[in-house]
Amino acid sequence: MEQLTLLLPVFFALVATGIVAGILAGLLGVGGGIVIVPVLYFLFQGFDVSPVSAMLIATATSLATIVPTSISSIRSHHKNGNVDWDLIRWWAPFVTGGVICGSLMVAKIGGPWLTGLFGVVATVSAVNMLFRANAAPLSKQLPAKAGQGVMGTVIGWLSSMVGIGGGTLTVPTLTACNFPAHRAVGSAAAVGLLIALPGVITMLLVGTTPDDAPFGNVGLVNWLGFACIVPLTVVFSPVGARIGKALDSVMLKKVFAVTLAFTGIRMLIQVL
Template sequence: MSELLNQWPIAIALIGTGVFAGLLAGLFGVGGGIVIVPVMYFLLQGFGVSAESAMMIATATSLATIVPTSISSIRSHHAKGNVDVALLKYWAVFILIMAIVGSLFAQYVRGNGLTFMFAVIAILVSLNMLFRANAPALREELPGKFGQGIMASIVGCLSVMIGIGGGTIGVPMLTAFNVRAHVAVGTAAVFGLLIALPGVLTLLTVGQTPSDAPIGTFGLVNVPAFLLIIPLTILFAPLGVKLGSKLNPKQLKRAFAVVLMFTGIRMLTQAMGV
C-alpha cells in the first residue's frame, strides 16, 4: 500500500479514524468498526478502488483492529466486574461458530450487499441512539436458552459480515432485555474478540485479494491501514472514558447519531445505485 500511504491525505484520514474510533469506544461503548468501516470504504474509493472491493477490505481490516482493542477493553471491564461470565459460557459457542460461518459467507456476497447490510444497521443504531437511549427495557429478563442461542448467532454472523465488534448489536440487544448497561458493554467486549479473531483469521487465509486492492492487502486485510489505526485507537479509548465524565454525553451521542444516520443513508444510496 506504499502508493496509497505516500499520499498525505489518506494517511492523515486514517490517523484521524483511529483517534475518533478510540474516543467513541471510550465515550459511548460503541465499537470502532462503526467508524472505521465507512471511513475506509469512502477513502479507498477515492484512491481508485472499486466500491465492492473497498467494502470487503474495509470490513476485514476493521475486524483486525477489533482484536487488540477488545483485549484491552476486556481486561478493563473484567477488573471492574462488568463481564457476565455465566452468559458468555453459553453464548460463546454460538458466536464463534456463526462468526466463522459469516466470514465465509461474506466472500460470496457482492460488496454492494455488504454495503447495504452495513448501511441498514448503521441507520438502526443511529435511531436507537436518538430515540431509545433512556427507554425502558422491552423485557425484564433474557429469553430461554433457545432464544439466547438465536440472539448470539445473530450477533456473531451479522457483526463479522460487516466488520463491527460485539457492542454495536450486542449492547442494545442485551439492554433491551434488562441487562445493566455496564455489564452489557463489558460482556459485549468479549463478544468482539470472539467475533473478530476467527473472522480475521478466516479472511486473511481464505479471502481472495481483489485485483484492485491496494498494496499491503493480504487476503482481505490491509496491513498498513491496520498499523496506522490500531495504536491510536488503543491510545485514545481511555481518553474517551475521561471525556465522558466531563462532557455532556447525551449531546455528543445525538451528534454522532446524526452523523451516523447520514453516513448510513449515503452508503445505502450508493449500494442501491441511486
C-alpha cells in the same frame, strides 16, 4: 520515491482514521467498527479502489483491529467484575458459528449488498441511540438458553458481515432484556473478541486480495491500516473520555447518531 509519494496520503488518512475512531470510542462509548468501516469504505474509494473492494477490505480490516482492542477492553471490564462469563461460555459456540458463516459469505460472495447491509445496521443503530437510549426494557429477562443461542448466532453473523464488534448489537440486545447496563457493556467486549478473531481468521484463509486493493493488503485485510489504527485508538480513547467529561455527553451522542444515520443512508443510496 514515486511510490512513497503515493503512499503518504494513504498513511496520513489511516492515521487520521485511528485518531477519530479512538476519540469517538472514548467520547461516546461506541465501538470502533461502527466508525472504522464507513471511514475506510469512503477513504479507499478516494484512492481508486472500487466500492465493492473497499467494503470488503474495510470489513476485514475493522475486524482485525477489534482483536487487540477487545482484549484490552475485556481485561479492564473483568477487573471491575462486569463480564458475565457464564453468559459468554453459553453464547461462545453460537456466536462463533454465526461469525464463520457470515465471514464465509463476505469472502466468497461480497457485492453491493454488503454495503447496503452496513447501511441498514448503521441507520438502525443510530435510531436506537436517538430514541431508545433511556427506554424501558422490552423483556424482564433474557430468554431461555435456546433463545439466547439464536441471539448469539444472529449477532455473530451480522457483526462479522459488517465488520463491527460486540457493542453495536450486543449491548442493546442485552439491555432490552433487562440486563444490567455495565455488565452488558463488559460482556459485549468479550463477545467482540468472539466475533473478531474467528472472523478475521476465516477471511484471511478464504479471501483473496482484490486486484484494486490499496498498498498493504494481504488477503482482505489492509495491514497498513491495522498498524496505523490500533495504537492510535488505544492512545486517543482516554483523550475522548476526558473530553466527554467536560461536554454534554447526551447531546454528543445525539449528534453522532444523526451523523451515523446520514452515513448509513448515504451508503444505502450508493448501492441503489
